[in-house]
Amino acid sequence: MFKKFMRKYGYYMVAIALILVVGITAGLTGNDNETKPEISTPTGSTAIEMVCPMNSPEVLKWYSDTDLFYNSTLKQWESHKAVDLSSSVNADVYAVLDGTVTDCSYSYEHGYCITVSHSDGLATTYCSLAQATNIKEGDEVKKGQKIGEASNTASNESLEGNHLHFSVSLNGKSVDPSNYITFENK
Numbered sequence: 001m002f003k004k005f006m007r008k009y010g011y012y013m014v015a016i017a018l019i020l021v022v023g024i025t026a027g028l029t030g031n032d033n034e035t036k037p038e039i040s041t042p043t044g045s046t047a048i049e050m051v052c053p054m055n056s057p058e059v060l061k062w063y064s065d066t067d068l069f070y071n072s073t074l075k076q077w078e079s080h081k082a083v084d085l086s087s088s089v090n091a092d093v094y095a096v097l098d099g100t101v102t103d104c105s106y107s108y109e110h111g112y113c114i115t116v117s118h119s120d121g122l123a124t125t126y127c128s129l130a131q132a133t134n135i136k137e138g139d140e141v142k143k144g145q146k147i148g149e150a151s152n153t154a155s156n157e158s159l160e161g162n163h164l165h166f167s168v169s170l171n172g173k174s175v176d177p178s179n180y181i182t183f184e185n186k
Ligand SMILES: [Zn+2]
Pocket: 061, 080, 082, 083, 084, 157, 165, 166
């Protein structure tokens, strides 16, 4: 019975199997082609050249999303998704890339903050700024343009004195500013 069936339909079975194999292979190749651009997309850490947000700053605290730093102001250990750059009194703070100001805010913890959105999913935030600034939401800013002055308005880091708390996000996720800017501690 089975032999008879195979003799009659065997070729069809083989043909169907071949079509399936070819189809699956083509499907896989097709998927490969679709995912290739994503894989080859650069993570964006090397092609973008930011300027330093301050002139020759000293790094008081580096970025960390895993290691804990001791916050002497709050007397607790915490991660620090930014770099803290020290300044002389009221040192100028510059936009690191062209962009649009998307947020100007004040909070007790972070002081006066400005967030600038750039191309390629990047945004930068500048905190512990002095209050006086002529920058407002919606402003277009140029790379290297002064947007504020570093101060001591962030109460959760007040023992660091006048400084800029500078953070970078890529597609909404915080990343190490050192990926884009070389900070040289003297
Ligand atoms: Zn900080």
